[in-house]
Structures are given as C-alpha cells and as structure tokens.
Amino acid sequence: MELELLKKKLDEQDYICDDDLATVLYVALKLGRPLLIEGAAGVGKTQIAKVMAALLDRELVRLQCYEGLDESKALYEWNYQKQLLAIQVNMGNKNPEELTRSLFSDEYLLERPLLQSIRSEKEVVLLIDEIDKADEEFEAFLLELLSEMQVSIPEIGTVKSRTLPFVVLTSNRSRPLSDALRRRCAYLYIDYPTVEKELAILRRKLPHVDDQLCAQVALALHNLRSSEAILKKPSIAEALDWAAALDALGIRELTPEAMTATAGFVLKNNEDIAILAQTAAGHSCSCDGHCGGHHHG
Numbered sequence: 001m002e003l004e005l006l007k008k009k010l011d012e013q014d015y016i017c018d019d020d021l022a023t024v025l026y027v028a029l030k031l032g033r034p035l036l037i038e039g040a041a042g043v044g045k046t047q048i049a050k051v052m053a054a055l056l057d058r059e060l061v062r063l064q065c066y067e068g069l070d071e072s073k074a075l076y077e078w079n080y081q082k083q084l085l086a087i088q089v090n091m092g093n094k095n096p097e098e099l100t101r102s103l104f105s106d107e108y109l110l111e112r113p114l115l116q117s118i119r120s121e122k123e124v125v126l127l128i129d130e131i132d133k134a135d136e137e138f139e140a141f142l143l144e145l146l147s148e149m150q151v152s153i154p155e156i157g158t159v160k161s162r163t164l165p166f167v168v169l170t171s172n173r174s175r176p177l178s179d180a181l182r183r184r185c186a187y188l189y190i191d192y193p194t195v196e197k198e199l200a201i202l203r204r205k206l207p208h209v210d211d212q213l214c215a216q217v218a219l220a221l222h223n224l225r226s227s228e229a230i231l232k233k234p235s236i237a238e239a240l241d242w243a244a245a246l247d248a249l250g251i252r253e254l255t256p257e258a259m260t261a262t263a264g265f266v267l268k269n270n271e272d273i274a275i276l277a278q279t280a281a282g283h284s285c286s287c288d289g290h291c292g293g294h295h296h297g
Contacts, residue, residue: 001029009055015047016200021188025052028186034146034167036131036182039190042235045170049127052166059120061165062127063113065134071141075114075151083108104155114145115153118161125166131181132171139181146184193236195222201236202243209247216254217243224266229275234266242266256280 001009003026010017010025025048028035037045053060063074083103090099111119117126131139145151149161169185171177193201198218202209217239225233234242245265251258259280263273 001026006055010051013051013055014204015051016197016204018197021190024186024188029166031186032164032166034169034185035188036169036171036177036185037188037190038171038173040192040233041172042233042237043190043192044236045190046127046129049125049129049168049170052168053125056123056125056166058166059122059124060127061113061117061120061124062129065128065130065132065138067133067135069134069138073112074138074141075112076153077110077112078104078155079108079110109156114151115159117165117167118145118149118151118159120165121162123163123165125168128167128169130172131169132174132177136178139178143180143184146181192222192225192233195219198222198236198239202239205240206243206247209243210252213246213252213254214243217246220254220259221266224276227275230267230272232267232269232272238266238268 003023006026006029007019007022010022024035027033029052037048039045049062050060052058086103086108087099090102094102109115113126117124128142131142146167149164151159153159169181195218198221199215202214202218203211206214221234221239221242224230242262242265245262246254246258249258249262251262257280260277263276267273267276
C-alpha cells in the first residue's frame with residue numbers, strides 16, 4: 001500500500017489526520033515496526049489502531065494494560081481444570097512422562113492476546129493499550145516480542161510469529177517508559193486537535209449539526225482545554241457528545257444558557273462544571289475567562 005492510498009483509506013474511515021501522522025503510520029507499517037503513540041487521554045490514540053485494523057481488513061487483538069498485569073493474562077496460561085481431568089482419566093493408562101508431555105500441549109494452552117496475535121495464521125493489528133499503566137517488569141517482558149516478534153514459554157520453548165502483526169502501543173504518559181522499549185518502536189505524539197481540525201472532525205462525524213454551532217463548539221473546547229482551572233480536559237469523544245446533545249435540543253447557538261444546560265456532556269466532574277457555569281454566567285473565575293464560557297460568535 002502506497003502513502004497516498006493509505007491517506008485515502010484513512011479518509012474513507014472518517015479518520016481526519018495530518019500528513020505527518022499518515023507518514024509515520026505508513027513507514028511503521030512498511031518496515032514492520034511497532035508504533036508507540038503517546039498523548040493525553042481522549043486524543044484518539046486507541047482509535048488509530050481500530051482504524052488501521054478496519055482499513056487493512058485485519059482482526060484487532062487488544063491487550064488492555066493495568067497495574068499488576070502479568071504473563072498469565074497477557075500471553076498464556078494453562079487450562080488447569082482440563083489438565084486435572086486428563087490426569088484423573090489417564091492415571092494408570094499412560095506412563096508419567098508421556099502424561100506430563102501431553103498435558104503441556106496446545107490442547108491445554110489458553111492463548112491470551114500476545115500469543116494469539118503472533119500465532120495467528122492471518123496478520124492482525126495488536127493493540128497494547130495504556131502500556132504506562134502496566135508495571136516496569138511487564139514492560140521489560142514485552143521487549144522480546146517487540147524486537148524479535150517471538151515469545152518464550154518455558155514448557156514449550158520459543159514461539160516465533162507466523163505472520164507479522166502491526167503492533168500499536170499507546171501511553172497517556174502517567175509514568176516514563178524505558179529507553180529500551182522506545183528504541184524498539186517508531187514514535188508518534190498526538191496532541192489535542194487545533195480548532196480547525198476539531199471543526200473538521202465535528203463536520204465529518206456530525207454532518208447534520210449546524211455549521212455555526214460546530215464552529216462555536218470547536219472554539220469553546222479549545223478554550224476549555226487551554227484553561228489551567230479545568231481538571232479533566234474534554235476528549236474528542238466528549239466534543240462529539242456535546243455537539244450532538246446541543247443539536248438534540250434544537251440549539252443553533254452556543255449561548256451561556258446552552259453551555260450550562262449541556263455541561264455534563266463535555267465535562268465529567270463537578271468542579272469543572274461549576275467553573276464552566278460560573279464563567280458562562282459572566283462571573284470572574286480563576287481561569288481568567290479562558291474556559292470557553294463566553295459567547296463566541
């Protein structure tokens with residue numbers, strides 16, 4: 001697939017991206033390099049993996065990371081109940097060595113996302129989501145997979161990749177990732193969209209919503225995210241929810257009253273909603289009027 005074709009396919013998937021992002025995706029795919037995407041929560045990192053799976057017509061295999069994630073949840077574990085049953089059934093029929101060998105075969109192996117992706121007969125997109133939430137030990141464990149496209153299972157040995165998965169790792173930067181992991185990946189940083197890009201996203205995803213309203217929403221979102229007073233910056237998904245909520249109410253202009261009435265669709269904690277309401281009402285607040293609460297024509 002050539003670069004221009006990839007851009008066209010991204011557009012067909014309604015994913016609006018700039019040339020730099022498309023170029024990094026193209027080269028990572030072409031070279032078979034894992035891609036590490038960093039950025040704040042809600043900027044569309046996970047969406048890239050979903051879109052790539054759709055446009056490449058591949059299965060998306062997702063590993064959601066969390067504190068305490070280990071090999072048994074990420075790579076494989078043995079079906080102990082089935083093994084126990086086999087021991088009871090075959091006790092006395094097979095010699096112990098033969099029985100032990102048979103117990104650690106594919107028949108009793110439960111594939112988790114990492115093993116599933118490298119043993120797949122068809123190429124997949126492997127999403128390792130929010131790698132920064134996993135422990136450093138798990139991050140170190142991933143290095144073999146990322147550099148050699150293989151994993152080691154003590155009872156079986158080394159399992160090499162049958163096909164080359166397109167690996168996407170995402171991070172919200174809640175902790176620093178190791179240099180060793182970074183070296184093995186192509187790198188992409190995604191920031192919140194500009195007003196112009198946000199407007200393009202709103203227009204594309206919500207074509208029925210009034211264009212002037214979309215423009216006002218895009219500007220208000222930019223101001224909300226720029227405000228140091230806002231604790232949780234609105235995501236792109238929340239931007240779409242907000243515009244859709246305003247449209248559902250028949251609102252065509254983002255007045256202070258409209259903002260206050262629909263604040264729960266764009267801000268998700270009480271402190272932020274209070275700041276927005278205060279600003280929308282025209283009172284002074286700690287964000288010096290940058291919350292997006294004033295009317296933007």
